Amino acid sequence: MTVNTALSVCPHDCPSACPLVVELPEPGRIGRVHGGEMAYTGGVVCAKVARYAERVHHPDRLTTPLKRVGAKGEGKFAPISWDEALDEIALRLREAADRLGPQTVWPYFYAGTMGHVQQSAINRLRRIMGYSEQAKTICSTAASTGWMAGTGAKWGVDPREIPESDLIVIWGANPAATQVHLMGLINQARKQRGAKLVVVDPYRTPTAEKADQHLCLRPGTDGALACAVMHVMFRDDLADRAYMARYTDCPERLEAHLQSRTPQWAAAITGLSVDEIEAFARLYGATKRSYLRSGYGYSRSRNGSVNLHAVSCLPAVSGAWRHKGGGACQSMGGVFDLRRTLLDGLDVPAAPVRILDMSRIGPVLTHDPKDLAGGPAVTAMLVQNSNPATVAPDSGLVRRGLARDDLFLAVHEQFMTETARFADIVLPATTSMEHADLYTSYGHTFLQVAKPVIAPVGESRANHRVIAELASRLGAIHPGFEMDEWEMIDQVLVASDLPGAEELHVLGGLDCAKVFEDAHFLSGFGHEDGRFRFAPEWKAEGLPELPDHLAVTDAADEAHPFRLITPPSRHFLNTSFTEMPTSRAQAGRPTALIHPEDCAALGAAEGDMVRIGNSKADIIVHAKPLAGIARGVVAVEGIWPDGFFAGGKGVNHLTSADPALPGGGAVFHDTKVWLRACHPERERGISA
Numbered sequence: 001m002t003v004n005t006a007l008s009v010c011p012h013d014c015p016s017a018c019p020l021v022v023e024l025p026e027p028g029r030i031g032r033v034h035g036g037e038m039a040y041t042g043g044v045v046c047a048k049v050a051r052y053a054e055r056v057h058h059p060d061r062l063t064t065p066l067k068r069v070g071a072k073g074e075g076k077f078a079p080i081s082w083d084e085a086l087d088e089i090a091l092r093l094r095e096a097a098d099r100l101g102p103q104t105v106w107p108y109f110y111a112g113t114m115g116h117v118q119q120s121a122i123n124r125l126r127r128i129m130g131y132s133e134q135a136k137t138i139c140s141t142a143a144s145t146g147w148m149a150g151t152g153a154k155w156g157v158d159p160r161e162i163p164e165s166d167l168i169v170i171w172g173a174n175p176a177a178t179q180v181h182l183m184g185l186i187n188q189a190r191k192q193r194g195a196k197l198v199v200v201d202p203y204r205t206p207t208a209e210k211a212d213q214h215l216c217l218r219p220g221t222d223g224a225l226a227c228a229v230m231h232v233m234f235r236d237d238l239a240d241r242a243y244m245a246r247y248t249d250c251p252e253r254l255e256a257h258l259q260s261r262t263p264q265w266a267a268a269i270t271g272l273s274v275d276e277i278e279a280f281a282r283l284y285g286a287t288k289r290s291y292l293r294s295g296y297g298y299s300r301s302r303n304g305s306v307n308l309h310a311v312s313c314l315p316a317v318s319g320a321w322r323h324k325g326g327g328a329c330q331s332m333g334g335v336f337d338l339r340r341t342l343l344d345g346l347d348v349p350a351a352p353v354r355i356l357d358m359s360r361i362g363p364v365l366t367h368d369p370k371d372l373a374g375g376p377a378v379t380a381m382l383v384q385n386s387n388p389a390t391v392a393p394d395s396g397l398v399r400r401g402l403a404r405d406d407l408f409l410a411v412h413e414q415f416m417t418e419t420a421r422f423a424d425i426v427l428p429a430t431t432s433m434e435h436a437d438l439y440t441s442y443g444h445t446f447l448q449v450a451k452p453v454i455a456p457v458g459e460s461r462a463n464h465r466v467i468a469e470l471a472s473r474l475g476a477i478h479p480g481f482e483m484d485e486w487e488m489i490d491q492v493l494v495a496s497d498l499p500g501a502e503e504l505h506v507l508g509g510l511d512c513a514k515v516f517e518d519a520h521f522l523s524g525f526g527h528e529d530g531r532f533r534f535a536p537e538w539k540a541e542g543l544p545e546l547p548d549h550l551a552v553t554d555a556a557d558e559a560h561p562f563r564l565i566t567p568p569s570r571h572f573l574n575t576s577f578t579e580m581p582t583s584r585a586q587a588g589r590p591t592a593l594i595h596p597e598d599c600a601a602l603g604a605a606e607g608d609m610v611r612i613g614n615s616k617a618d619i620i621v622h623a624k625p626l627a628g629i630a631r632g633v634v635a636v637e638g639i640w641p642d643g644f645f646a647g648g649k650g651v652n653h654l655t656s657a658d659p660a661l662p663g664g665g666a667v668f669h670d671t672k673v674w675l676r677a678c679h680p681e682r683e684r685g686i687s688a
């Protein structure tokens with residue numbers, strides 16, 4: 001028997017934005033999910049989305065609106081009708097705004113879905129009502145600040161050129177877990193051309209395991225490594241001086257500056273050996289077709305933007321940009337030229353409003369005057385597509401804020417997340433299988449649309465509809481609120497001089513790739529003079545004029561001899577999929593990866609519990625010795641919700657809400673901590 005299928009697109013915050021072929025075994029239910037046709041993804045999807053039925057038809061899906069009946073955060077709710085729920089939210093937002101002005105309301109969202117219509121629904125209401133703005137800093141800000149400082153454009157060389165590269169450098173990313181399709185392209189280059197793979201990462205990830213060279217450096221020291229690599233290129237005549245004269249701002253100043261940034265200097269900072277640095281520098285400098293794939297990992301430090309800019313200078317010194325299969329890529333997001341007017345309600349004249357930093361939700365909700373920027377306290381929030389109680393830094397502070405009795409909180413969610421547990425009203429949300437949307441990507445160049453493939457589960461409603469219904473109750477008028485999703489997609493596409501929604505659907509996607517000269521910046525970089533900037537215009541105090549090591553991280557000290565990094569898990573996507581039994585089983589349990597000698601010094605064997613702490617909190621995880629991690633570094637993978645930790649507190653209780661310099665960004669991999677062996681039974685015995 002053949003099973004019916006329908007086409008869709010993966011909505012998750014993953015660079016691959018895969019086209020999907022969804023089996024429909026019976027009305028209202030999805031079955032197995034397969035990869036659809038597309039040059040970048042090659043018909044492959046990750047294991048977690050292949051089993052998406054487990055998530056969509058999960059018994060814990062929220063199916064009706066709920067009203068809180070217990071204490072804040074206790075998780076006790078009673079079902080109510082949609083009308084009651086929407087009336088209550090509208091009333092409470094209106095009351096808050098009457099009391100303290102509209103900026104007391106903070107609509108908060110992130111990338112639970114990457115679909116433009118559903119994701120930005122909340123912005124249309126925000127703009128019209130004059131609610132507080134949100135700086136979207138939690139993920140890519142530090143990286144894009146660093147990348148833009150040099151290149152001036154938010155794209156790079158199409159990853160589909162990788163099979164024509166002779167050297168692939170994966171810097172601060174773990175694509176084997178976070179971007180499977182990149183690994184396929186790298187394998188092609190290795191098979192077809194004998195290409196080399198180098199990985200720069202503080203621990204031996206599954207990606208690093210496959211590498212010809214793994215540069216296992218200390219977190220937050222990438223700027224030093226990049227400088228030493230460039231030093232060697234200048235010293236050994238591997239720099240492309242003709243290229244630099246034509247395409248860069250100040251190669252002579254750079255060369256003079258790098259004189260003292262020797263491999264010996266960098267070895268002391270990075271913990272790498274001089275030989276390792278020399279070997280990599282010579283390989284990089286001597287390989288014309290080198291493709292540098294820059295990840296986000298090394299941007300999640302206080303000096304992350306400076307480090308990312310330093311690394312982005314490498315292909316400008318070697319001249320790799322000139323060559324097929326050469327150059328670099330951080331994000332492809334800028335190849336899509338969508339006119340966002342309708343999506344964000346930009347045609348409505350906006351009142352000047354303050355901008356609240358989403359990564360600093362803890363300080364914002366606990367009234368840090370700097371964060372409130374002279375405006376009123378936040379006393380009402382509507383949250384869509386995000387789980388800040390668990391994903392935002394400094395969880396303890398975030399939860400203190402969310403628990404405030406004078407804060408009204410409405411959360412629109414697919415599941416009862418730790419954030420939703422704090423809500424006064426919880427609304428059930430559709431998944432991408434149940435609503436339409438328009439998708440770009442930050443890993444490839446295909447624009448896609450998707451229609452719903454099943455009816456909404458339970459009484460769940462899509463973001464766009466919920467926002468339109470709130471708008472009508474709040475008296476907010478905009479043509480966008482009168483449209484359905486498909487009409488909005490169509491109008492956005494037409495306004496962007498692109499094929500309409502139906503046409504794009506039939507096409508199955510549109511390749512928006514740049515031509516070779518533009519993708520490789522041979523027609524000029526994004527700055528006015530067309531030149532790559534070795535000397536960025538940071539417009540901020542205290543930043544180096546040229547690539548350098550900026551010593552502003554939360555450096556280890558005697559009381560906190562370890563540095564904690566908290567990278568993604570292969571089986572989750574941030575906290576999404578932590579509700580899925582199969583993903584949970586595969587991810588195991590919250591685990592600390594620690595160097596075997598550090599483990600031995602702690603007296604902790606594999607599977608023992610260890611306590612990781614700093615001035616904010618301490619958490620309990622199981623230890624796992626890993627030979628391929630830098631000494632003094634501890635890695636805890638995956639954003640497990642707090643409930644999975646023995647002590648009830650997760651990793652973000654340890655991370656800081658300090659911003660990356662100079663443009664902000666969360667610093668998830670920049671935390672000094674202490675480690676202690678932990679014996680809960682013995683501790684319980686003492687306290688009893």
Ligand SMILES: Nc1nc2c(c(=O)[nH]1)N[C@H]1C(S)=C(S)[C@@H](COP(=O)(O)OP(=O)(O)OC[C@H]3O[C@@H](n4cnc5c(=O)[nH]c(N)nc54)[C@H](O)[C@@H]3O)O[C@H]1N2
Binds near residue numbers: 295
């Ligand atoms: N399976 C899965 N896929 C995902 C996600 C997920 O949670 N799970 N998350 C998605 C999202 S939202 C994003 S933004 C991307 C992120 O995708 P990536 O860019 O791959 O992930 P990062 O968290 O930025 O961390 C990548 C690597 O950086 C390393 N790292 C940490 N600090 C440093 C440092 O100072 N220097 C260097 N060189 N490396 C360092 C970490 O050890 C880690 O291996 O992945 C997306 N894809």
Ligand SMILES: Nc1nc2c(c(=O)[nH]1)N[C@H]1C(S)=C(S)[C@@H](COP(=O)(O)OP(=O)(O)OC[C@H]3O[C@@H](n4cnc5c(=O)[nH]c(N)nc54)[C@H](O)[C@@H]3O)O[C@H]1N2
Binds near residue numbers: 112383414576
């Ligand atoms: N320690 C540590 N913390 C991190 C990171 C890290 O590496 N380490 N990574 C950071 C990064 S890169 C990111 S991007 C953030 C991500 O943080 P978030 O964007 O908050 O990501 P998720 O945890 O996946 O939560 C998204 C929520 O949106 C819901 N959702 C999905 N689709 C819809 C929809 O259509 N409508 C509504 N209303 N809801 C929907 C999902 O059910 C899910 O609960 O986390 C950051 N936090």
Ligand code: SF4
Binds near residue numbers: 010014018180
């Ligand atoms: S999570 Fe990433 S790899 Fe998996 S299906 Fe979605 S876009 Fe593709």
Ligand SMILES: [Mo]
Binds near residue numbers: 013
């Ligand atoms: Mo992210």
